[in-house]
Amino acid sequence: MVIGIDVGGTNTSGGLASQDGTLIAKIRHQTDRTGGAAAGLELISEIISELMERASRDGVKVRQIGVGFGGPVDFERGVVLLSHHVAGWEGIPLRDELERRFQTPVVVDNDANAGTLGEWRFGAGRGFNDLLYINIGTGIGGGIISSGRLLRGAHNLAGEIGHTIVVRDGPLCTCGKRGCLESCACGDAIARRGSEALGRHVSGKDVFALALDQDPAAQRVLSEVIEDLAHGIGTAVSLLNPAAVIIGGGLSEAPQALFLEPLKRAIPRFCLNESAANLHVNAAQLRYEAGIMGAVALALSQPGLASRCQ
């Protein structure tokens, strides 16, 4: 058995799972944003304690704990660099702290990497040795599997497709640059572009609903957003030559005819024909359990670590 913990801005969740990804127990609590890192660490510990008690009642041993964290992580050292949502996480040695408390090997990574491992092991990415995962929601994150391994890069920062620039001198992004894919095509960007086009305040969901009702301005906004996404994804496809692109996050749940289908059609216009030829573009499958299952996959991805705490 392993435990997977997903530390997000809204919820902190945990699951107890077997090797094949069957969830035996699941816990979800609201993240205490005002309590800072200290409250966050206590909540994580509380969830792990509960799941460990459950495992112990069932007579099974927890061999590994995986934590998918909403922010950059120094993977080698297991140290959080920053939370995207909660203050005070900078430099917290989350791995060592949890290993000390629970005497169980822990692996900590950012949630985009965890989500990539989750879809690869348990979701729409099963069977693909080379894939690109992109999560389109409040922000845009991603991860890369190459020859059956997560591509981390030199400082565990690889996969940042949301911050590849698709419109030079485009909208200002949270990262400080202009025209990043995230600033053009995340949920907030769709709301902003929709509001501008329609001359009134609308949400991202409104834009989809209006486009479904054949509103021409909303349809134009969506087609421009899809063009930007296809550009960012197509660039990654030319660079990486993946067998599959897996699209996750809130936007992947929009009506397929409105989003995934036109996106599939647009991607080949932005990458080498040879790389587009055999490319699968599929919606992610794990949906509400993506966070927990990503952390479970993360725990299962590092069996060698088990020796460190024994």
Add this chain to the structure above:
Amino acid sequence: MVIGIDVGGTNTSGGLASQDGTLIAKIRHQTDRTGGAAAGLELISEIISELMERASRDGVKVRQIGVGFGGPVDFERGVVLLSHHVAGWEGIPLRDELERRFQTPVVVDNDANAGTLGEWRFGAGRGFNDLLYINIGTGIGGGIISSGRLLRGAHNLAGEIGHTIVVRDGPLCTCGKRGCLESCACGDAIARRGSEALGRHVSGKDVFALALDQDPAAQRVLSEVIEDLAHGIGTAVSLLNPAAVIIGGGLSEAPQALFLEPLKRAIPRFCLNESAANLHVNAAQLRYEAGIMGAVALALSQPGLASRCQ
């Protein structure tokens, strides 16, 4: 000892080298473009025969032959898919044919991958486990080393940074798309942009010479080209988080103040600050021997293959 063969559009070259990359012998012949694949195969065989005779005179055994080919290759099967320069190569099983003729294990890959392995093993990329190699010359090619392995992708097409789109609806590229990095920033593109800006026909070299002489139009063209290159490279840096970017090909030999230095300064404007923070951007080192040394590195990269022919 290994043999490395570089099959280019202008020359076909070969070298006999030791494990540490010391070249013992070198042969260069003009590629017979009109003779098609048959003449090309004979020329390759002739060069290998000469180098094998040399090895035999020295009393050493050739354990592996690496071939860097100027065009896409089915790496798994050792089959040429297309030559960028010579007709008739489609589907030629170059690996098996050479193994049959020389009873020595052969590995065949495209010259961009070979060049990447060469700079990584023997050139400016030594010591970097994660690097991006980009070759800017007549065309723009590239390759990726990730966690100490060449990233091939699903169909050995990874690394095609020259065909990532940096200017939507930009100049027509040889690949059929518009605005690829290659169509904006290769040698021919610089000549084209220079000719347009100056109102007369100039070569890429002329543009550099004029910029060195403070011609404002040539300087503007170069700075726009560098901006496009920085965009393409910055995007790859955000996706891959390499420790180093190695710039090879003809353009890397331009005066540094005119090219490499401004490019180094521009890249961080097109990628995540965190990924730019510790990034090395260096000129390639192998220069005229890049092709042969790439093929030598390719031969050395696959020691396991030795068993197939024994």
